[in-house]
């Protein structure tokens with residue numbers, strides 16, 4: 001392929017202007033006529049493939065043919081580069097190969113010279129050859145053409161590089177690109193009023209910046225890009241943070257601006273918190289697979305590739321730490337409440353966590369609470385079914401009703417988790433559900449929504465000055481605590497009275513997580529209270545929201561819905577009413593939950609502070625740095641998932657979910673990873689699978705639009721507006 005590209009690019013470069021600028025045929029024709037002398041030719045040629053007509057037309061057609069070939073060669077090279085990258089990652093993460101990629105690679109003879117940066121990503125130890133930039137180098141012979149940059153005036157307006165030579169201009173994929181080698185070049189170019197989008201267009205030895213003529217100066221300033229330095233750059237040698245030979249320093253990691261407070265102000269001004277997930281996705285596309293971000297008091301390194309997340313995970317130590325949700329911690333300290341596992345760290349966290357794991361994570365515990373979840377899921381379907389029969393349209397027994405199911409889903413999530421926690425129903429599916437419980441649901445929603453803006457500010461200061469935002473947050477927590485306290489006390493009394501009657505502690509009687517913890521007596525009552533409150537607060541929105549997304553995706557993907565339903569019906573028939581057997585027989589339900597959380601991860605990041613220095617993407621990251629695995633961009637990355645936009649629960653088959661190799665398996669991380677992963681994971685997974693199973697057994701789901709749902713981030717990722725779903729009885 002190299003030779004093909006070289007040969008093709010060796011064409012007289014002057015004739016390339018129409019090709020690279022994408023000027024319309026007619027414009028080319030005018031230019032061409034002017035150059036050759038128009039003669040008697042009055043109209044542009046109608047086709048490109050004929051060799052008939054006057055010599056001028058033949059020559060023009062020949063030019064066009066050459067240009068077409070060149071275009072095709074470039075396209076093939078570009079496709080092959082991308083395919084090579086994808087193929088590499090597919091192999092690495094044990095994904096199935098794509099036939100499209102194989103075709104692209106075979107088109108160029110199976111060999112692709114990747115740009116240096118990509119080569120380094122794939123084979124960090126292999127020094128990339130200097131001729132790895134064949135494609136871009138070839139372009140650098142292009143003379144500057146005014147037509148390339150319609151918004152610039154003359155050649156003299158091209159900014160000079162630091163060594164005095166003019167920066168190079170290239171055009172690729174319809175974008176005009178200014179190639180700069182250093183940050184200084186970039187500064188000069190922006191000073192000379194070049195309208196630079198600061199988008200890393202392609203990996204080259206220096207930095208390629210695409211030039212978008214329409215971009216405003218303000219937009220330009222919004223993002224800062226660090227240039228990728230070359231091996232010979234003397235600044236690399238001076239970097240004190242460089243850990244190993246050839247590793248880049250921490251400061252060299254691309255970033256979105258050094259001043260955390262300025263960044264925070266911009267975030268607020270542009271309402272970016274709401275779309276933090278999209279901001280991350282965009283920034284990865286711009287800066288590459290690793291970048292730093294400072295926002296107010298927070299500073300993080302953000303990553304998304306499974307191999308990098310694996311590196312992070314392997315350095316989390318015995319007591320993994322997440323970014324502390326300071327507003328929550330401050331609330332506990334001010335009110336003198338004990339902290340549960342969510343907010344604890346170190347040996348204390350580990351001790352409590354091991355005790356909790358026994359009650360909520362271990363298989364024996366799951367067997368105990370599965371029937372409780374199943375009962376609530378059936379009640380949900382009964383309630384919705386009754387409403388469909390009463391208010392729906394169509395014949396009796398085959399009615400349809402369109403509703404926003406989210407209020408029911410929130411009630412379901414609280415009822416289900418409380419059933420597991422307290423071993424008794426709280427009556428949210430009765431004809432007169434408790435107002436207190438409804439208020440609890442509202443309080444959790446307010447608590448989550450007010451956490452995000454508080455995260456980047458010092459909460460103690462806000463508390464002292466009595467800031468309304470802080471007050472709202474603290475009130476929401478107070479309500480959560482007081483409601484949980486009432487429930488806990490009621491649970492304790494029930495347990496004590498049943499014990500005095502000699503019923504408690506009976507073999508096979510599940511008394512809820514609370515009862516189990518009290519019975520064992522290994523956690524103090526204060527710590528039981530702290531953890532049960534956390535579990536209660538953590539068990540509502542986290543499951544209700546993904547269920548909204550799951551129902552919507554099933555509704556807009558009828559074929560997927562039928563496929564999953566088929567498996568569920570068969571499994572249900574075989575299981576004879578045993579929910580555990582039914583779930584085991586329908587692995588697509590598990591895939592359905594995973595797939596929903598891939599596209600809509602409840603928490604968009606998982607953070608860790610590595611306990612030792614690590615190297616990610618060849619950058620040195622000192623121990624103690626807050627590194628975030630960004631789940632939203634990960635789930636939608638083409639480098640990690642084939643057809644990422646396709647909703648396909650089947651993609652999580654047995655061979656896909658394996659954990660083979662370093663980096664393998666680090667693709668489904670919605671519940672976090674390792675010892676610190678979500679302690680409510682087994683409750684949540686089973687709760688969601690059981691509800692989806694019963695819904696699929698009872699209803700056909702549909703939605704009025706097949707559009708992708710708009711999403712917003714309020715500490716959890718949720719739909720901008722809860723989607724309406726049509727439930728039709730089967």
Ligand code: HEM
Pocket residue numbers: 322341342343353417534535536538539540542543546597601602603605606607669670671672673674675676677678679680681683684
């Ligand atoms: C789909 C539902 C859920 C998702 C996606 C989810 C996600 C997460 C994530 C990402 C973490 C951080 C894990 C890490 O740092 O590695 C976490 C922690 C936690 N989650 Fe969940 N969660 C869900 C449901 C629940 C439920 C139902 C409960 C309670 C019943 C719960 C309680 C907790 C607690 C207490 C922690 C802190 C664990 C610790 O630090 O040791 N979560 N969750």
